[in-house]
Amino acid sequence: MQAAEGMLAASPSTEADLKPLETLIGEAYTEIDKAVTRGVLHKNNAARKKARCARYKRKVIIKANLWQPPADHPDYSKWAKLHAPN
DSSP states (O other), X not given: OHHHXXXXXXXXXXXXXXXXXXXXXXXXXXXXXHHHHHTSSOHHHHHXXXXXXXXXXXXXXXXXXXXXXXXXXXXXXXXXHHTOOO
């Protein structure tokens, strides 16, 4: 997550800049799934952890203005707050 936090501070400018983050999230998903298979994590706990990873990625994408949610989307208020004229 520390590498991902660095991306949030740097604010990637293109989708190619997001490849390292997508790689990290893919590796995290794999490890979480293995933990569920071995019985280390409960499936609901694993789902929560995966959702947090996805939410963090979405936060980076919104901050970088690489995605604009439609007006009826739950993330629209976050996007509007970040990109409001000063």
